Amino acid sequence: MAKLLMKGAEAIGEAAIAADCRLFFGYPITPQNEIPEYMSLRLPQVGGTFVQAESEVAASNMLYGAGGSGARVFTSSSSPGISLMMEALSYLAGAEVPVVIVNIMRAGPGLGGILPAQADYFQATKGGGHGDYRCIVLAPWSVQDAADLIMDAFDLADFYRNPVLMIGDALIAQMMEPVEIREGRKPCKPLAPKDWATTGNKGRKPNIINSLILDPEDLERHNRRLKAKFDSMERDEVRWASYNTDGDYDILIAAYGTPARVCLTAVNELKEKGVNVGLFRPITLWPFPYAPLREKAKKAKAVLTVELSTGQMVEDVRTAVCEDLPVHFYGRQGGILVTPDEVVEQVTALLGGARPKGARKGGKA
Amino acid sequence: MSELTVFKRPEALLPVTMHYCPGCTHGISHRLVAEALDELGLRERTVGVAPVGCSVLAYDYFNCDFHEASHGRAPAVATGIKRARPDLIVFTYQGDGDLASIGMAEIVHAANRGEKITVIFVNNAIYGMTGGQMAPTTMPGQVATTCPLGRDTNLAGFPIRMAELLSALVTPAFIARGSLHSPLEVVKTKALIKRAFQYQREGTCFSLVECLSTCPTNWGITPTDSLKWLEENMLPYYPLGIKKTPEGKEA
Ligand SMILES: Cc1ncc(C[n+]2csc(CCOP(=O)(O)OP(=O)(O)O)c2C)c(N)n1
Ligand code: SF4
Numbered sequence: 001m002a003k004l005l006m007k008g009a010e011a012i013g014e015a016a017i018a019a020d021c022r023l024f025f026g027y028p029i030t031p032q033n034e035i036p037e038y039m040s041l042r043l044p045q046v047g048g049t050f051v052q053a054e055s056e057v058a059a060s061n062m063l064y065g066a067g068g069s070g071a072r073v074f075t076s077s078s079s080p081g082i083s084l085m086m087e088a089l090s091y092l093a094g095a096e097v098p099v100v101i102v103n104i105m106r107a108g109p110g111l112g113g114i115l116p117a118q119a120d121y122f123q124a125t126k127g128g129g130h131g132d133y134r135c136i137v138l139a140p141w142s143v144q145d146a147a148d149l150i151m152d153a154f155d156l157a158d159f160y161r162n163p164v165l166m167i168g169d170a171l172i173a174q175m176m177e178p179v180e181i182r183e184g185r186k187p188c189k190p191l192a193p194k195d196w197a198t199t200g201n202k203g204r205k206p207n208i209i210n211s212l213i214l215d216p217e218d219l220e221r222h223n224r225r226l227k228a229k230f231d232s233m234e235r236d237e238v239r240w241a242s243y244n245t246d247g248d249y250d251i252l253i254a255a256y257g258t259p260a261r262v263c264l265t266a267v268n269e270l271k272e273k274g275v276n277v278g279l280f281r282p283i284t285l286w287p288f289p290y291a292p293l294r295e296k297a298k299k300a301k302a303v304l305t306v307e308l309s310t311g312q313m314v315e316d317v318r319t320a321v322c323e324d325l326p327v328h329f330y331g332r333q334g335g336i337l338v339t340p341d342e343v344v345e346q347v348t349a350l351l352g353g354a355r356p357k358g359a360r361k362g363g364k365a
Numbered sequence: 366m367s368e369l370t371v372f373k374r375p376e377a378l379l380p381v382t383m384h385y386c387p388g389c390t391h392g393i394s395h396r397l398v399a400e401a402l403d404e405l406g407l408r409e410r411t412v413g414v415a416p417v418g419c420s421v422l423a424y425d426y427f428n429c430d431f432h433e434a435s436h437g438r439a440p441a442v443a444t445g446i447k448r449a450r451p452d453l454i455v456f457t458y459q460g461d462g463d464l465a466s467i468g469m470a471e472i473v474h475a476a477n478r479g480e481k482i483t484v485i486f487v488n489n490a491i492y493g494m495t496g497g498q499m500a501p502t503t504m505p506g507q508v509a510t511t512c513p514l515g516r517d518t519n520l521a522g523f524p525i526r527m528a529e530l531l532s533a534l535v536t537p538a539f540i541a542r543g544s545l546h547s548p549l550e551v552v553k554t555k556a557l558i559k560r561a562f563q564y565q566r567e568g569t570c571f572s573l574v575e576c577l578s579t580c581p582t583n584w585g586i587t588p589t590d591s592l593k594w595l596e597e598n599m600l601p602y603y604p605l606g607i608k609k610t611p612e613g614k615e616a
Contacts, residue, residue, distance in 0.1 A: 023445075023448060023449055025444075025445065025448075049448045049449075051444065051448060051478070053441070053474075054470050054471070054473075054474035055470060057438065057441075057470070057471075058438070058441040058444075058470065058471050058474065059441075061434065061435065061438035061441035061442050061445065061471070062441050062442070062444050062445035062448070063445060064432075064434070064435075064438075064441075064442050064445060065414070065432060065434075065441065065442035065443060065444060065445025065446040065447075065449070066445035066446060066448060066449040067445070068432050068442070068445070068446065069412065069432075069445070069446045069449045069450050069453070070449070070450075071449035071450070073445070073449065087435055088435065088438070091435050095433070198412040198430035198431070198432050198446060198453075199412075199430065199450065199453070200409050200410035200411065200412065200429075200430060200453055201408075201409060201428070201429055201430050202409035202410065203409075206424075206427070206428060206429055206430050206431060207430045207431075208424045208430070208431045208432070208433070209431070209432040209433065210424060210431075210432075210433040211433065212421060212422075212433055
């Protein structure tokens with residue numbers, strides 16, 4: 001397929017269809033309304049079904065039912081709506097039902113604002129719902145990346161029988177970029193028939209989708225089996241990218257999503273001035289690329305984490321580099337974006353040894 | 366001499382012992398659903414959705430695929446299954462706390478969208494599983510653990526008549542209320558449940574059968590007194606019969 005100029009929201013929808021998803025359940029919320037709107041038009045054209053649910057609570061439980069019956073299904077929402085889906089997310093993980101959930105993050109907490117943010121990192125990567133569970137969390141930094149990653153998200157969900165999250169700041173859904181939808185691509189994981197799904201028990205014993213296990217021994221066994229599955233995700237699904245890390249550098253920037261692109265602009269500007277700065281971009285926020293980040297940080301004297309939050313991923317960055325070197329943080333909140341100039345300023349100040357304006361020193365304080 | 370079987374376990378029920386308390390009518394409504402599925406030949410393409418409540422383990426009792434929903438969300442889960450696989454017969458089985466309290470939004474909107482699912486609504490005027498708290502359907506003056514002096518309608522409002530409330534929606538539906546307090550009413554309720562599944566089989570409309578039920582354990586009276594209590598207290602407030610048909614009139 002040729003490259004098309006598409007809005008991120010539409011590319012996500014079109015890529016989901018190309019990944020054989022024919023079902024969408026969702027509830028309107030800015031800044032991701034273009035996804036359900038697009039699906040409401042497109043799905044009937046390809047023999048699919050769109051349902052506007054009465055709430056995110058209902059939408060996520062519709063996902064639970066549809067995923068349980070073996071269908072590829074996804075929903076999208078934004079931060080407050082995602083909070084309402086946390087109960088279902090816990091059930092989905094507990095009952096091992098594969099679905100894809102997209103969070104186009106806006107600024108919070110509470111009703112917050114409608115502009116881009118990355119303040120749902122903790123919710124996505126550290127739980128959000130109750131109980132011991134994990135979800136693969138994918139973080140695109142461009143429209144193309146969003147289209148590619150959502151296709152993989154369906155394969156990963158099916159392979160592991162687990163919900164997969166894709167989280168992007170509002171810009172990912174709102175900006176237009178050239179994108180190629182990889183029609184007919186090979187799945188990124190081998191896909192087994194869904195012989196566990198609720199499809200009617202003709203010729204077999206009943207299949208049951210369930211997260212209730214009252215016997216403590218049985219539940220502990222279930223918890224440990226799930227843990228082994230999450231461990232295998234940590235082993236096999238870590239994704240990341242790095243830029244300008246071949247040569248020497250004193251500073252390594254860690255950022256994901258749109259801010260990582262802003263940082264790349266800053267890295268390039270600094271390079272023109274003869275200052276080498278590396279950039280590390282986690283693509284899976286869970287499993288977090290601890291080991292690769294630690295490796296890339298070896299050459300640096302300090303790490304600067306840039307986020308659209310007051311500092312969430314920075315905790316994982318600190319875990320990654322341990323006590324090896326200081327980890328600094330620069331972030332904007334409220335829906336305000338980080339600019340390349342700000343990043344250059346932060347890096348310059350760090351190189352000069354001074355504590356940059358507006359930055360919080362982390363690590364060994 | 367030839368043998369004639371007059372009563373046997375429906376194929377749609379598994380040969381297991383249910384956990385329900387003695388005299389609880391959950392077992393009867395399970396059986397009615399199973400008989401309807403058998404008689405209509407639907408079992409092998411049916412998916413049941415279990416609620417959170419005393420019937421949470423329904424998936425252990427029915428011989429068909431099942432999905433255990435979170436508290437109140439069964440109609441949303443059923444919507445997901447039915448939209449993914451319109452060829453399947455999908456039913457929810459829900460108590461009054463599940464359906465009329467925490468799940469009010471899901472049931473109203475599933476009915477209003479006209480989801481082609483069947484809802485078996487067990488109204489026993491109390492929260493059974495959690496130990497006898499007040500339900501939205503608890504009768505005025507009825508004692509429950511969270512209204513120890515009896516339901517005060519000034520503070521808690523009046524019991525919700527779900528069948529009537531849902532019948533007020535414009536979307537075509539089959540909505541009826543039966544009772545399980547006497548053999549005659551059990552037989553009549555069975556006919557309602559069967560008819561509800563028939564509408565789904567034809568792809569006609571949303572269908573719901575409210576079954577007035579007992580909870581001897583949390584009502585704190587014997588099973589036989591419970592049947593009498595239901596008849597004397599619930600029947601006058603919750604009138605039996607067909608509330609709405611997709612044809613618009615009672616045929
Ligand atoms: C979100 C959530 N809130 C509360 C509960 C606790 N809970 C379990 S069953 C139940 C009430 C069930 O009552 P009802 O629906 O009337 O069914 P019954 O047990 O009477 O058959 C409650 C409140 C829960 N499991 N989940
Ligand atoms: S507590 Fe009540 S509703 Fe639950 S099984 Fe016992 S009698 Fe039935």
